[in-house]
Amino acid sequence: MMIILPVCVALLFLAALVFTAFGSLRASSQLGYAGGACFMLALIGALVLGIEGKYLLLAALVLLCAAQIRRRSGHEL
Amino acid sequence: MSFDTPGYVLFLCAAVLLYRVCPRRFRWALLLAASLFFYACWSPPLTLVILGVVGLTYGCGLGIEKARDRKRKKVWLFMAAAGCAGLLIWFKYFNFLASALYGMFGSTWTPWSILLPVGCSFYTFQALSYVIDVYRGRLPAVRHPGHYALYICFFPQLVAGPIERADALLPQLTAAQNPTRPDTVRGLKLLLSGYFRKLVIADLAAPVVNRVFAAANPEGSAVLLAAILFSFQIYCDFAGYSEIAQGSAYLLGIRLRRNFDRPYLASTMRAFWRRWHMSLTAWFTDYVYIPLGGSRQGKGRQVAATLVVFLLSGLWHGANWTFVLWGLWHGLLCAGEILLNRKEGKGWFVTAVLALLSWVMFRAQSVGQAMTLYSALFSPWNVPAGLALLQLDGADAVCLAAALMQLPLLHRLSQNEKTNDMVYFVLAVCVLIAWFLRAAGGGAGAFIYFQF
Numbered sequence: 001m002m003i004i005l006p007v008c009v010a011l012l013f014l015a016a017l018v019f020t021a022f023g024s025l026r027a028s029s030q031l032g033y034a035g036g037a038c039f040m041l042a043l044i045g046a047l048v049l050g051i052e053g054k055y056l057l058l059a060a061l062v063l064l065c066a067a068q069i070r071r072r073s074g075h076e077l
Numbered sequence: 078m079s080f081d082t083p084g085y086v087l088f089l090c091a092a093v094l095l096y097r098v099c100p101r102r103f104r105w106a107l108l109l110a111a112s113l114f115f116y117a118c119w120s121p122p123l124t125l126v127i128l129g130v131v132g133l134t135y136g137c138g139l140g141i142e143k144a145r146d147r148k149r150k151k152v153w154l155f156m157a158a159a160g161c162a163g164l165l166i167w168f169k170y171f172n173f174l175a176s177a178l179y180g181m182f183g184s185t186w187t188p189w190s191i192l193l194p195v196g197c198s199f200y201t202f203q204a205l206s207y208v209i210d211v212y213r214g215r216l217p218a219v220r221h222p223g224h225y226a227l228y229i230c231f232f233p234q235l236v237a238g239p240i241e242r243a244d245a246l247l248p249q250l251t252a253a254q255n256p257t258r259p260d261t262v263r264g265l266k267l268l269l270s271g272y273f274r275k276l277v278i279a280d281l282a283a284p285v286v287n288r289v290f291a292a293a294n295p296e297g298s299a300v301l302l303a304a305i306l307f308s309f310q311i312y313c314d315f316a317g318y319s320e321i322a323q324g325s326a327y328l329l330g331i332r333l334r335r336n337f338d339r340p341y342l343a344s345t346m347r348a349f350w351r352r353w354h355m356s357l358t359a360w361f362t363d364y365v366y367i368p369l370g371g372s373r374q375g376k377g378r379q380v381a382a383t384l385v386v387f388l389l390s391g392l393w394h395g396a397n398w399t400f401v402l403w404g405l406w407h408g409l410l411c412a413g414e415i416l417l418n419r420k421e422g423k424g425w426f427v428t429a430v431l432a433l434l435s436w437v438m439f440r441a442q443s444v445g446q447a448m449t450l451y452s453a454l455f456s457p458w459n460v461p462a463g464l465a466l467l468q469l470d471g472a473d474a475v476c477l478a479a480a481l482m483q484l485p486l487l488h489r490l491s492q493n494e495k496t497n498d499m500v501y502f503v504l505a506v507c508v509l510i511a512w513f514l515r516a517a518g519g520g521a522g523a524f525i526y527f528q529f
Contacts, residue, residue, distance in 0.1 A: 020499065029497060036499035043506065053514040054472055057277070060507045061479035067500050068486055 005045060012042035013059055021066040032067070039063055078118040080321045081275055081512075088115065092232075093328045097256070104253035105227050108329070112232040116195075119236075123194040126164065127235075131226045133160045134204040135219070138211045142218040150212055157208040161201040168193050173396030196236040198393055200229055202360055207243040209364055216243055224251050233325040237318050239336045239356035249331045256330030263493050264327030269504050270490040271320030274313035276511040278480045282310040285467055285477075290440055295453045298463035300437070304454075308436050309481060312340065315354070320491055339488060341432065344424045346410040349432055357393070361386045379415055384408040394439075399447055403439045 016038035023031030039060075046056055078085050092111045099107045117124045137157035144150040166174070172188040179186035207228070210216040219225040228247050234240075256264075289295055289303035319336035326333045336355050343349035350358050362371075369382035384405075391404015410431055413419075437454070441447035469477075483504075489496065490504075 023497075023499075032497045032499040036502050039503065039506075053510055053517065054476060057507060057510045057514065058472055058476045058479065060503050060510065061277075061476060061483070063503050064483055064486065064500065064507070065479055067497070067503065068482075 005049060009042050009045035009049060009051075012038045012045065016042055016063060017066050020063055021069050024067055024069040035063070035067075078115055080318060080325075081272070084118075089325055089328070093256075096329050101253045101255075105223055105250060108232075108250070108253075109223055109227045109230060112227065112230040112235060115232040116230065116235060119195045120192065123192065126168075126194045126197070127200055127230060128226075130161065130164065130201060130204050131222075131229050133157060134208050134229070135222055135225045137208050138218040138225075139220075141208065141211050154208060154212045158205060161205050165197065165201055167191070168197055170392075170396045199238045199240055200235060202357075202393075203240050204229055206240070206360060206364065210243060219243070219247065221251075231326075231331075233322040233329075233331075234333055237315070237322075238354075239319055239322065239334045240360050241333060241356070245334065246331070254330050256328060260327050260330050260332075264324040266490050266493060266501075267320045267324030267327060269324075269501060269508065270487045271317040271322075271324055272508045273483065273487060273504055274317030274320065276317075276515065277507050278477075278483075279310045279314040279317060280511060280515060281473070281477050281480055282306040282313075285469055285473075286310055286440070288468060289466060290442075290446075290450070292466055295450055296463040296466055297453045297456055297458040298460050299466040300450050300454045300463075302463070302467060304433050304437050304440075306477070307440050308341070308433050311436065311439075312337070341429050342425060343428055344421045345414055345419055346407060346428055346431065347414055348421050349428055350407070350411070357390070361390055365389060376415060380412040383411050383415060387411065398444050399438050399441050402444065402447075403435055406435045406438065 016035045019031050019035030019038060021035075023029070023033075023035055042059070043056065046059070078088060088111075092108075095107055095111075096104060113124060116127060134157050137153045137160075140153035140156075141150045144153060168191055171191060172186070176186040176188065207216070207219075207225075211218050219228070224247065227250050228241075228243055229235075231241075231246065231250065286303050286307045289299045290307075292299075316337040323333045323335070334356055338352040338355065340349050340353035343352050366382050366386050369385060370378035371382060372379045387404045387408025388401065389404070390407075391400045391402070394400040394403070434451075437450050438444075438447045441450060486496075486500070486504075
């Protein structure tokens, strides 16, 4: 459990990042929502693990950066 | 009650709910009571000061309208202007003027303890704009004292603007329309954007800036980075405040004017001022610059009017020589642009650098400290010492960079552009985390413009 949870959190965040970035690239709301769901789960896991707040903020900000990919071409998420 | 406290969020929710259930004819009274409560939370005795300004300018407005000749109208106008100016001089500039006067005679002045009423510079300017507009015949005097009091005291814009004009705000307050769904959505977007700017960007930059500006021996590279961060801090702090004010008003179905429009993308200093604190710039343009001749009476007159406006604007920001010199710096740059006929187009980087340099003077506690910071900036750098002074770890640095990268997104959000719900969710998460981080750190970074 001590190893599984951090790995799960990391994988969930990675999944959130990938879903968000692809959702943004393909202008797909569904992928965006999937990214949001993964991020929420990762966030809950991170809170359980007691990860420091500034790293949570950093993760959320990185996700927001991913959500802005291809925004310039006029695509919406 | 500051906008960035849980107390304000609860207060706003209660005000919006009550406003929606309240019959329309009593809404002005509800908003006025809420606004006075909001202001009394800062300092109950100083609420009398704002009520004094309301009483004075309301009476003068009626006096101007009833006066039969221009001379009597002028007397009423003078009374209002003298009352508002006297209030500002007493609360804001008394110690500054006394110390300057004592300094001229080689002695030192021990400052008196005078508590500055929050938002004093904003509401006196708003009240003055009403009286001047009535004097100019642009506006009929308001008969209903409650409506007028609400125009001055309306809580979203009471403490730090935007400085609204009576012709734009009063009809909305008296009509008390039901907030529409698009208004509510727009308001929530503005609140989200405003809180992100304040709690994430401005509050992340603040500790780094404070460390460098408090250092006894600042290092050049650290000063440069601190100046860059301060330029974003003050922008996000004040633009964030303005968006929270706008968002709060939208939830009540009331539209406030926009106060910022990406000022650091301006290509000239004059364009910068058309995009920075737009409501104050418009106030100075209408009530100082144009009466002094504006741009229609030759370049000499225009340059003189520009310098007067910026000196006053500097003084408006605070009773310190740093603000006077900051105003003069901007005035000289704008005057230079007028003389050189510089038009908008290229020159974004130069304008941004000139604005950046001026922020060092604005943020410094004294002219002496500003000179120390400038000399450090233009001396050979010792980067390792600068990094040690910044005390910025990797995670903080990446956080700051990532937060600054959200500025285009925030602009789109404040412009009511559509985006995915997921983005709102992650933005809200960021705001909540930043809020908890601040609460855990015990630091409450007040809005910078509250001191003005």
